[in-house]
Amino acid sequence: MAVLIGKQTRAIVQGITGNQGSFHSRLMLDYGTRIVAGVTPGKGGTTSVGVPVFDTVASALEKTDANASIIFVPAPFAKEAGMEAIDAGLSPVVIITEMIPARDAMILIEYARNHGATIIGPNTPGIITAGESKLGIMPGDVFKPGKVGLASRSGTLTYEIAASLSHDGIGQSSCLGIGGDPFTGLNFIDVLKLFRDDSGTDTVVLIGEIGGSAEEDAANYIRDTKYPKRVAAYIAGRAAPPGKRMGHAGAIITGTEGTADAKMKSLREAGVMVADIPSELPRLLLQQVSPLQ
Amino acid sequence: MKLFEYEAKSIAQNLGINTPRGAVASTSDEARDIHKRIGGEAVIKAQVLVAGRGKAGGIKFAGKPDETWARANEILAMTIKGEKVKKVLVEQKATAKRELFASIVLDRANRCQTVLASDQGGIDIEDVARQTPERVLHHRLDPIFGMRSYDARLIALKLGYQGAQQGTFSDFLSNLYRLSVIYDAELVESNPVIETQDGRFVAADLRVIVDDNSLFRHPEFQERSKEISGEVTVLESKARENGLAFVELDGDIGIIGNGAGLVMATLDLVKQYGGKPANFCDVGGGANAEHVATALQIIQGAEKVRAVFVNILAGITRCDEVAKGIVDVKKVMGLKKPLVIRMVGTNQEEGRKILQSAGLTAMDKMDEAARLAVSKVPA
Incomplete structure (x- = not known):
């Protein structure tokens, strides 16, 4: 068991003929992901990394039974690419593209909500269900199957933490990046709900960072709902000064809001x-025996 | 990208938003001429992007053009929070019947645009929000349809406007909203909005921040966005010109890593072990040798840097490329500061061989590497 993707996932890759799109399609296929079609406007009828390419998502759906999408198209075209996938009924829609205008992301996320589709990203490394399927750009070998669900606002730091968990024998169910931008399709609360309802997950690890209030909101949610699974967290950016964007568009302390210390405090007070x-994360998880074991 | 007040007001005027009569000046002679032209009492405002210019003395008043010359002369000689004042805005001082606050922000938590409005204008709105939260009105806009006429009317009504004034204020708000859409603004904020004796609404101050990711839609700002503003240090602009995500900090340990989250965690670790990071530098995913070499050159070249810590977890990035970049710098210009390398992941063995051939080694664990880097700072 896992969340959002697994063996049943049949994906299309939008932007499959670009550098990033073809490179990562190859790696996703190597991992075992079922990629049934690619979409690049104007390249219909060709193939890329052995996958048939179509001009539109709708035409890809006439010939295949895809149920999910991963998007690598350049930022100016990402909003409409996402809408195209949503109109075709695909979900989840993983948006790897970074530097999408915030207004475009805001509109796309609302469009997805109105259509009941799930967006992961933008500016995300994607999602992986260890040993089953990967829709993303993460190195597959650092993830091992297990019962920890992991959600993060960053990429490389996720690999770092997943690798250290795997190294200590703590496997994962699904790991996903919610994205480093101010507007993301999923926030930590959405992910906590998904993991709560997944029988294959007994522990949730949240990897947050400075900026916004996603971690404080998650802390309130965990406390208010008496969240039934154990939760651990790490927050990056304690050494970050206010007013400076630390690489991610969303990683900025504005005024006194969004500091790492405030986020850590809220989470601790919620029992995280x-x-x-x-x-320290693997140590914390090994200390406390999982309630399902 | 923050716009200067005079830039924001210029685009506002084109959208039918009232602003005080005035113009921007680069010299005190120009400032005096503007005052002569507009008459009345004038306000002279430093054009800087940093906040807090009022407290720093960057806003002054003058009754006569000669006084304006003197005040402009003072302000143009100022540096406010590290930002040199290059221009002043000279405007007619407006007389207010009422001062309001209005802003339209991208609201992360609610994934929409939200209007904040208050009848307590002219003072720090964060103070108002803390002391009298009931005086700050929050109104969320539909993410797709935006501000409709009834949204604007409802806000006007809640601020106490009826009849014709309700319509006039609604129009003012609608125009601020249009500005936010046309210019992809993260923030449009007018504080104060002045209601004049004759019932007009005037944006006496105006702040606009354009979303950097939307600059491809705004060729008119592209040159401007490359200009070095007061918010960017010399080292930052040099690094950013070379495609690095870079923030200068006040410590002495140079940091290079891949991925924003990992680099933030690296800074935290260095601090945890008693060190002080000199910078945040993300070479990005899939960085090649050249990228890494550029980052290392820039950082070890900074005088304040007394040790360098490279922390790479290679996924899309390849260790052999990273190693090549480091070794190239060693060959061409030499390693000028003590260097600690932590490097694991894709092509790790190839990368380490390249380092070894140049007499360098890499560590496995970032904790240990961070501790070592801290200990390498000369006493």
């Missing part, structure tokens, strides 16, 4: 195990 440094 909070690690001071990334390598």
Whole structure:
């Protein structure tokens, strides 16, 4: 069991003929992901990495039974690419593209909500269900099957933490990046709900960072709903100064809002195990025996 | 990208938003001429992007053009929070019947645009929100349809406007909203909005921040966005010109890593072990040798840097490329500061061989590497 993707996932890749799109399609196929079609306007009828390419998502759906999409198209075209996937009934729609205008992301996310589709990203490394399917750009080998559900606002730091969990024998159910932008399709609360309802997940790890209030909102949700599974967290950016964007568009402390210390405090008060440094996470999880074991 | 007040007001005027009569000046002579032209009492405002210019003395008043010359002369010699004042805005001082606050922000938590409005204008709105939260009105806009006429009317009504004034204020708000859409603004904020004796609404101050990711839709700002503003240090602009995500900090340990989250975590670790990071530098996913070399050159070249810590977890990035970049710098210009490398992931063995051939080694664990980097700072 896992969330959002698994063996049943049959994906199309929008932007499959680009550098990133073809490179990562190859790696996703190698991992075992079922990619049934690619879409690049004007390249219909060709193939890329052995996958048939169509001009539109609708025409790809006439010939295949895809149920999910991953998007690599350039930022100016990402909003409409996402809408095209939603109109075709695909979900989840994983948007790898970074630097999408915030207004475009805001409109696309509302469009998805109105149509009952799930958007992961934008500016995300994607999602992986260990050993089954990967819709993303993460290195597959650092993830091992298990019962920890992991959600993060960053890419490389996720690989770092997943690798250290795997190294210590703590496997994962699904790991996903919610995205480093101010507007994301999923926030930590959405992900907590998904993991709560997944019988294959007994523990949730949240990897947050400075900026916004996603972590505080998650803390309130965990406390208010008496969240039934154990939760651990790490927050990056304690050394970050206010007013500066730390690489991610969303990673900025504005005024006194969005500091790492405030987020860690809220999470601790909600009963979450909070690690001071990334390598402390496996230790915290090993200390406390999982309620399902 | 933050716009200067005079830039924001210029685009506002084109959209039918009232602003005080005035113009921008680069010299005190120009400032005096503007005052002569507009008459009345004038306000002279420093054009800077940093906040807090009022407290720093960057806003002054003058009754006569000669006084304006003197005040402009003072302001144009100022540096406010590290930003040199290059221009002043000279405007007619408006007399207010009422001062309001109005802004339209991208609201992350609610994934929409939200209007914030208050009848407590002219003062720090965060103070108002803290002390009298009931005086700040929040109105969420539909993410797809935006501000409809009844949204604007409802806000006007809640601020106490009826009849014709309700329509006039609604129009003012609608125009601010149009500005936010046309210019892809993260923030449009007027504080204060002045209601004049004759019932007009005037944006006495105006802040606009354009979403950097939308600049491809705004060729008119592209040159402007490359200009170095007061918010960017010399080191930052040099690094950013070379495609690095870079923020200068006040410590002495140079940091290079891949991925924003990992680099933030690296800074935290260095701090945890008692060190002080000199910068945030993300070479990005899939960085090649050249990228890494550029980052290392820039960072080790900074005088304040006394040790360098490279932390790479290679996924899309390849260790052999990273190693090549480091070794190239060593060959061409030499390693000028103590260097600690932590490097694991894709093509790890190839990368480490390249490092070894140049007499360098890489560590496995980032904790240990961070601790070592801190200890390498000369006492």
